Structures are given as structure tokens and as C-alpha cells.
Amino acid sequence: MINKQSLIAKYFPPIGLQFLIIILLILGIFFRFAYLDRKVYWHDEAYTSLRTSGYTKTEFVHQVFSGRVFAVGDIQKYQQPNSEKGLIDTVNSLAMEDAQHPPLYYVMVRLWMQLFGNSVATTRSLSAIISLxxxxxxxxxxxxxxxxxxxxxxxxxxxxxxxxxxxxxxxxxxxxxxxxxxxxxxxxxxxxxxxxxxxxxxxxxxxxxxxxxxxxxxxxxxxxxxxxxxxxxxxxxxxxxxxxxxxxxxxxxxxxxxxxxxxxxxxxxxxxxxxxxxxxxxxxxxxxxxxxxxxxxxxxxxxxxxxxxxxxxxxxxxxxxxxxxxxxxxxxxxxxxxxxxxxxxxxxxxxxxxxxxxxxxxxxxxxxxxxxxxxxxxxxxxxxxxxxxxxxxxxxxxxxxxxxxxxxxxxxxxxxxxxxxxxxxxQAETWWNKSSHANPQIARIINKANNPLLISSNYSLNIGDIMSLINLLDHQVKMQLVIEPSLPNIPDSFSEVFFYNPSKELRYELEKKYKLVEVFQYSRLWRLEQKSS
Incomplete structure (x- = not known):
């Protein structure tokens, strides 16, 4: 008959090391679930939400980058499961535009969000649980x-x-x-x-x-x-x-x-x-x-x-x-x-x-x-x-x-x-594994503004970065998105107007009518002001 102590010695390390490993496991689990919503929900994660919603990038751009003004809260359906699109649409979105990403994880996220909600912390918690x-x-x-x-x-x-x-x-x-x-x-x-x-x-x-x-x-x-x-x-x-x-x-x-x-x-x-x-x-x-x-x-x-x-x-x-x-x-x-x-x-x-x-x-x-x-x-x-x-x-x-x-x-x-x-x-809002580093600071600037309008275009990586930014902006913030080289028809009813990451060509056209003041470094955010006559 096998001695119980020898069995424990065979499958478990010494007591001191056992205690250390248990502590590290507890800490590891804590770090995986602590502050799940603190870091920026960056470009690639925003695309995860777009795919799980069932919409394609083409549909999102066609319906949202139309030049009309809307509140941030009005486009949340493109970041969460909704009645307009089903699970098959999630798979089709990947098949049509993002086939290098097979559907297993996205289907799991879709079902997870339907059960537990679509907050950033909830969405990320599935990955944290899988990691265990x-x-x-x-x-x-x-x-x-x-x-x-x-x-x-x-x-x-x-x-x-x-x-x-x-x-x-x-x-x-x-x-x-x-x-x-x-x-x-x-x-x-x-x-x-x-x-x-x-x-x-x-x-x-x-x-x-x-x-x-x-x-x-x-x-x-x-x-x-x-x-x-x-x-x-x-x-x-x-x-x-x-x-x-x-x-x-x-x-x-x-x-x-x-x-x-x-x-x-x-x-x-x-x-x-x-x-x-x-x-x-x-x-x-x-x-x-x-x-x-x-x-x-x-x-x-x-x-x-x-x-x-x-x-x-x-x-x-x-x-x-x-x-x-x-x-x-x-x-x-x-x-x-x-x-x-x-x-x-x-x-x-x-x-x-x-x-x-x-x-x-x-x-x-x-x-x-x-x-x-x-x-x-x-x-x-x-x-x-x-x-x-x-x-x-x-x-x-x-x-x-x-x-x-x-x-x-x-x-x-x-x-x-x-x-x-x-x-x-x-404790950080972003880290080396994420882009969209500037979005938390940019969102704070816009959220503090009085009656702001945020304008942007489909230039470069703006589509994903805008989807990332949406998760940080107050729901009442208004947005106006255009497809370049179209120029936005900017209403006069806003106290502060910002432009997010315009191309050089679009910035050149805007400067014919407006004064552009760089609000955030690396040309990520500009304030549009009327030129003095």
C-alpha cells in the first residue's frame, strides 16, 4: 500500500514552495480580474465588438460616416449584440472582411455578451476566465x-x-x-x-x-x-x-x-x-x-x-x-x-x-x-x-x-x-501591447468641453480608433464622421468643435476656412476656430 506522505511528496513540492505557489496563484488570478475596464479598449478590441455585433466594417462606415451629426450613444449598437443582427451575422462579418480571424472566440464573446452584458469589463472577463x-x-x-x-x-x-x-x-x-x-x-x-x-x-x-x-x-x-x-x-x-x-x-x-x-x-x-x-x-x-x-x-x-x-x-x-x-x-x-x-x-x-x-x-x-x-x-x-x-x-x-x-x-x-x-x-490606462494610447487623454479633453462636436474621417486607422474612443466619450457628446475627401458641413450650434486625426489633405482644406489649433500632440486632436475677419 502506497504511503500517503510519499504520495504527497511525489506530486507536491516542499511545504514552503507550496505556500509560495498558492500565493502566486492567488495574485495571478487577482491581476487577471483587477481593473478590467481601466486600460483603453483599443483599436483591435473595438473590432472584436464590431464583429460580435454582427455588423461589417463596410456597414458601419456606410451608416455612420455619412456626414450627419449624432450622439455617441446612438451608435452603441455597433459595439454590442442587438436585435438587428444574429450569431450568423457575427460569423458572416468575419468571413466577408476578416477571414484571418476564425470565428470560435467571436462566437463565444457574442454569447457571453448576450448573457452578461456588453461593458468593457464584462467583455474582457471572458478572456480572463479562459486564461485560468x-x-x-x-x-x-x-x-x-x-x-x-x-x-x-x-x-x-x-x-x-x-x-x-x-x-x-x-x-x-x-x-x-x-x-x-x-x-x-x-x-x-x-x-x-x-x-x-x-x-x-x-x-x-x-x-x-x-x-x-x-x-x-x-x-x-x-x-x-x-x-x-x-x-x-x-x-x-x-x-x-x-x-x-x-x-x-x-x-x-x-x-x-x-x-x-x-x-x-x-x-x-x-x-x-x-x-x-x-x-x-x-x-x-x-x-x-x-x-x-x-x-x-x-x-x-x-x-x-x-x-x-x-x-x-x-x-x-x-x-x-x-x-x-x-x-x-x-x-x-x-x-x-x-x-x-x-x-x-x-x-x-x-x-x-x-x-x-x-x-x-x-x-x-x-x-x-x-x-x-x-x-x-x-x-x-x-x-x-x-x-x-x-x-x-x-x-x-x-x-x-x-x-x-x-x-x-x-x-x-x-x-x-x-x-x-x-x-x-x-494602474496604467494603456500599455505596450495596445495602440490607441492617446484616446483616454483625448476623451477627457472632449468630455470637459462645453457642448462639443467631434469630427473625424475614415483616414488611416481612424475607423478602429474612433470605435475605441466611443467607449470613453460621454454618451451626449455629438459626432460628425465623413468619408474623405468629403468636407464636413459643420453646424454653428456647438461651442467647441474638435477634429480627430485629420489627413494632411483634409487639414489643408479646413485651414482655408478655419483656424486649426493643435490640442493634443502628434496631430491627434485639433480645435477648429473661426478665422477672424
Whole structure:
């Protein structure tokens, strides 16, 4: 009969570490749900609300950018479920204009908003709840991969206070769901390989389909999994390889309807993703990759643009952690390669390497910056969040006292950096992962104005930024939106008239009749005043 104490020792870390992990889990859950509505509901999140409402961007522009004056509250239907559009319209909106985003998450958000409301906090809470599923998933994956409960528990602790994971847990986008499907699919795959159960391969087929319906780049995860299966089976057509191929084919067949939509929408996808094709220098790319990796563990030194009045040099000094964190990550992979079995390190290397190389190489060869968008490289970061706990769990259990104390200190620094980052960013109105940074300040200026009118056009990224701004403006604020090069016919009944991010051409035309006073930096907000005769 198995001794109860030995069973506890086998599956649970020492008491002190257990207490630390429980505290970190509680804090991690708190940071995921605290101040959900504080940060700006930015450009991409606003499009989430547009899609879930069932309207297309074309309909929104046609009906709203008409030159007529309306109150902000009059266009809330384009940001929430309503009786005019149903669930099928949500899917159609994506299929027609945004096919690079499969519908699973958007359907979930639509149903969530219908049940619990459409406030910013409510909408984001679905992502926060989904993010909690990542804890048992990464624990299970570590058990399957390393057969080490202490590694599994440390991975949970680091995930709990990872600034990267907390930020994306609080965003109304599919990033949290993609993290979960990546972890879950990987854990199921390893267990299916180990046990060879038909039921497990069936479940793996479901995770493949779920991943694809969450984000198109899940194709890269399936490729990494496929290379791994073939490699561990010595590139022979074994029973395991056959089971993997059948499960993957079933998963892709389930996704076939959306694949056809994507194929028919390639020109639209290329147009809407054109901003990612701007060529970057190699130094800019490398700098961005390193920064993004560091954000897995700390980002508190990024506070200055978002807290301009806060003078805390000790936080700015945190940027010196970046090279140290990079060294930690590189050494973690080297340690994994040297100490773990081939099946272990190969899985982590492929999970990180295949998606990363698939995005990095085109950016280097053809030109672009898609690899700089951290949310697109999530599987790579999942691999890092497996390698680092493996290193730390092995080293804090070292028989050498000096080595053990050193790595305990490293773990304390990493965890503390994550906690400090979560505390600092939780108080900010915006952070590095969001655009629309200026909208909170711009909204305060307009809301304080006496009888204001806000004018804008469809120039550049204004459509998404205007949808973002709508969530911050008082409902009685009046707006007038036009399609360039049309000029607005501005009524005389408003005390203050503002123009949001006009193009140079439109600004030139307006200056023939009005005096434009820059109210907010970077030409984001101008006040229109009558020229003195």
C-alpha cells in the first residue's frame, strides 16, 4: 500500500514552495480580474465588438460616416449584440472582411455578451476566465513532458505572474484562448503518444480543430507536432504516426469550411494585413524580439510613456534586466538540451522554433514586422515557459549549496520582477501591447468641453480608433464622421468643435476656412476656430 506522505511528496513540492505557489496563484488570478475596464479598449478590441455585433466594417462606415451629426450613444449598437443582427451575422462579418480571424472566440464573446452584458469589463472577463484554464493545462503538459511535479508547479507559478500572460488575459481578443489550445493540444498529443489510446487521438483531433478555429497560425503548431511525431518514431510509418495523421486530417477536415473562406479572401487578407509588411532593419527586428521575450517575465521599466509624472529611477533601471533575462532563456534551452532526453528537448525546441522561424524568416528575407507582434508568436513563448521552469526546478534542487542558493535567488528575482510589472501596469490606462494610447487623454479633453462636436474621417486607422474612443466619450457628446475627401458641413450650434486625426489633405482644406489649433500632440486632436475677419 502506497504511503500517503510519499504520495504527497511525489506530486507536491516542499511545504514552503507550496505556500509560495498558492500565493502566486492567488495574485495571478487577482491581476487577471483587477481593473478590467481601466486600460483603453483599443483599436483591435473595438473590432472584436464590431464583429460580435454582427455588423461589417463596410456597414458601419456606410451608416455612420455619412456626414450627419449624432450622439455617441446612438451608435452603441455597433459595439454590442442587438436585435438587428444574429450569431450568423457575427460569423458572416468575419468571413466577408476578416477571414484571418476564425470565428470560435467571436462566437463565444457574442454569447457571453448576450448573457452578461456588453461593458468593457464584462467583455474582457471572458478572456480572463479562459486564461485560468492555462494553469491546469501547463501543469499537465509539464507532467507529460518532464514527469516532474516540481517543474509543473514552478511553471504554473511563473505563468501566474507573467506580465505577458496577464496583459493578454485582460484583452478582448483570442490570445488567451490560443494559449490554452496550444497547451491543451500539446499535452493531449504527448499523452496519446505515450498511451496510444484511440480516445486520446480523438481528443487530439478536437484540439487541432479548436486551435485552427481560434487562430490560423495554429497550422504551425500542427506542423511542429507532426515533425515531432515523425522524429520520435525515427521517420517510420508506425502505428503512432498513422494515428497522428488521421487525427490531424480529421481536425483539418473540420476546419475545411473556413479554409475555403480564407482562400477566397486572400486579397482582402493581404490588404488588411498590409501594415505588417513594412520592412524593418535587422537591428530593429532583433531588438523587438529580445524585448518581447523579456516581457514574459518583466516589463515594469516601460512605465514612463504611460506615467509621465512618475519619477522612479529604480523602475527605469529594470531595463538592465533585459540582457539577463535573455541569458536566462538561452541557458534554459542549452540546459534542456544537455540534461533532458531527446524526446523532451526536441518537443520544446520544435514548439518554439517552428512558429518562430515561420514568422522570422519572411521578415528577414522579404521584409515585414509580423514577428514583432508578440501575440503572433505565442507558441514560441509557451516553449520558453516550459524551458525556464525545467532549469529552475533542476537547479533549486541541486545537491550543491552554492548553486542551489544562487538559483533560488534567480527564481525570486524573476518572480518579483513579474509581480512588480503586474502591479505597475495594473494602474496604467494603456500599455505596450495596445495602440490607441492617446484616446483616454483625448476623451477627457472632449468630455470637459462645453457642448462639443467631434469630427473625424475614415483616414488611416481612424475607423478602429474612433470605435475605441466611443467607449470613453460621454454618451451626449455629438459626432460628425465623413468619408474623405468629403468636407464636413459643420453646424454653428456647438461651442467647441474638435477634429480627430485629420489627413494632411483634409487639414489643408479646413485651414482655408478655419483656424486649426493643435490640442493634443502628434496631430491627434485639433480645435477648429473661426478665422477672424
Amino acid at each position: 484554464i492555462a494553469f491546469p493545462c501547463i501543469y499537465w503538459l509539464c507532467l507529460e513532458l518532464f514527469q516532474s511535479p516540481i517543474t509543473a508547479w514552478i511553471s504554473v507559478a511563473l505563468l501566474a505572474v507573467s506580465p505577458f500572460n496577464v496583459l493578454y488575459a485582460q484583452e478582448a481578443r483570442q490570445s488567451s484562448l490560443w494559449i490554452v489550445t496550444t497547451l491543451l493540444g500539446s499535452a493531449v498529443l504527448l499523452r496519446a503518444i505515450r498511451l496510444g489510446s484511440k480516445q486520446l487521438w480523438g481528443i487530439y483531433a478536437v484540439t487541432v480543430a479548436l486551435g485552427l478555429y481560434t487562430f490560423l497560425f495554429s497550422i504551425l503548431i500542427a506542423i511542429a507536432h507532426g515533425i515531432y511525431v515523425f522524429a520520435v518514431e525515427s521517420f517510420r510509418f508506425t502505428k503512432t504516426v498513422k494515428a497522428y495523421l488521421i487525427a490531424t486530417i480529421i481536425g483539418f477536415l473540420a476546419f475545411a469550411p473556413w479554409i475555403l473562406i480564407v482562400i477566397n479572401s486572400l486579397s482582402e487578407i493581404e490588404r488588411t494585413t498590409a501594415s505588417t509588411q513594412a520592412r524593418q532593419s535587422v537591428s530593429a527586428l532583433v531588438s523587438g524580439w529580445i524585448s518581447n521575450i523579456s516581457y514574459l517575465f518583466a516589463d515594469f521599466w516601460r512605465y514612463e510613456p504611460f506615467f509621465p509624472d512618475l519619477n522612479l529611477p529604480v523602475l527605469r533601471w529594470g531595463r538592465f534586466l533585459i540582457p539577463l533575462l535573455l541569458i536566462l532563456v538561452i541557458y534554459s534551452f542549452l540546459f534542456l538540451y544537455r540534461q533532458a532526453g531527446t524526446r523532451v528537448w526536441l518537443f520544446v525546441f520544435l514548439l518554439s522554433g517552428v512558429p518562430a522561424l515561420a514568422l522570422i524568416l519572411p521578415d528577414l528575407i522579404i521584409g515585414g514586422k509580423i514577428s514583432l507582434r508578440a501575440r503572433y508568436v505565442i507558441p514560441c513563448y509557451v516553449g520558453i515557459q516550459l524551458a525556464v521552469p525545467y532549469l529552475l526546478s533542476a537547479q533549486i534542487s541541486s545537491s550543491k549549496l552554492i548553486a542551489r542558493k544562487f538559483w533560488q535567488l534567480v527564481m525570486v528575482v524573476v518572480i518579483s520582477s513579474g509581480l512588480i510589472s503586474c502591479v505597475v501596469s495594473s
